[in-house]
Amino acid sequence: MSIETTEQNQTWDVDWQPPMPPTDLIFDDGEPLETNRHRIAMNVLIRSLKHHWAEHTDFFTGGNMFIYYSSRQAKNRDFRGPDFFVVLGVDSDPSRLGWVVWEEGGRYPDVIIELLSASTKEVDLGAKKTLYEQVFRTRDYFVFDPFDANSLQGWHLDLDQGYQPLAPNEQNLLWSHTLGLWLGTWTGVVEDDNATWLRFYDSSGLVLLPEEAERQRAETERQRAETERQKSERLAARLRELGEDPDVL
Template sequence: MASETNFESMPRTTAVVDWEPTLPPTELIFDDGEPLETNRHRIAMNALIRSLPSAMADRDDYFVGGNMFIYYSSAQVRNKDFRGPDFFVALGVDGRTDRLGWVVWEENGRYPDVIVELMSPSTAEIDTGVKKEIYEQIFRTPDYYVFDPFDPNSLRGWHLDANQRYQPLVANEQGWLWCQRLGLWLGTWSGTIDRVGAVWLRFYDRSGNLVPLPEEAAQARADLAQQQLETAQQQGLQQGALRQLLRLLATRFGTVPPSVEQDLQALDGDRLEELVDVALAVDSLEQFVNRLS
């Protein structure tokens, strides 16, 4: 008969289990090789990205991205749900850091503050359904917009209310939607970008001025410089013609009264040159003054 073992009398040992918290995945995919829907979608995305620095020139604590993956959970990585927003902005972050994508756990838990999805007939249901729910319930992104670059009347937007629920934004008289986080209007603009004429989604400042693309800003500066040069040239010609006329009047009729000189200063160069012939034809300063009117 086998002897019985008294387990209670045996010395107890403590099992040591090595445990560490589950860490986020480190091998992430940042390019699925899939392009945007169309060339117009690509241009629309780049127009928003490239124009934003003009509106944010007084700060660098932001990051703007487009068609980039946003990783926010291990489950998302396991499900291989990689596709990110077409355009997004995160505020209060180091904007000088180059990023392949937006990895929430590497950004101190920060999610985008503004998201824009560029819809197409094949993505509209997802953009206004599943993605909208994710941006509202998981990301808590304050401002979310959708727009189809081939449908000028498709712009829609939502803003998180005090209960963290999306409420539809009401457009102003121009059909623009206010973006509270950026302090900008988001609206349509008809024109040519990258040689493609269409109705594009653009930013406007608080006063309703179009936020320019870099090339538009450069052209505006060039136009202003040319205008200033032409103005300076015209002023130089006007001053030269004025001096010539005053010398002629002084030679023929003596001292020119200040009131007459003041009236002449208000005239352009062409009119002053015409008055040289008048000054040569009249017999007195009084006759010349009468011809001024």
């Protein structure tokens, strides 16, 4: 059988247009995060990164937001909402209800972190990992269980070989090539919950939350004032030794 290509049997519909992506998107399925600790853990990552990059307006970070990447996925209500993600080189518009790839110039998340739980671990390490590797082509992928301090794992995308596991450094931190930051654990109190949290680190140490940075600034100022007070007291004592009254100088 041959395929005829004469003008006689060719029919062209010049009015044909490709189907438009769906616009009736859902951005809230009413499902809460697994636990309150999962919520805090997500917000720690989002708020600390925003504070660390406060001078930048060319990135977007979100969490527990739906990502729509195909019409089929949207029509099937196959929701995909990473617990934390970052997209670089885009505007930081905070009014987004979700991340709709075809409305964002085809951009996918550059970094994704999933917070594991008993009910999500299999999917996060299976179907989602495959999706992020093969469809999203997300460069850095990390997983962490907020109730298991030793659960941190990470992968970096090799364009030829797919996700390659990241090896921790001597401080047990994993390097995010994309963010230029380390990821590791930190134990302390956040929102009255004393736990081990997943945190960012830079060359100076822990990437701080806004309230932590404010406490650090206040403590630095207190120490500076205390140093000045001690210097003044030593000078006054020296003057008295010399027979001078420092109060009348």
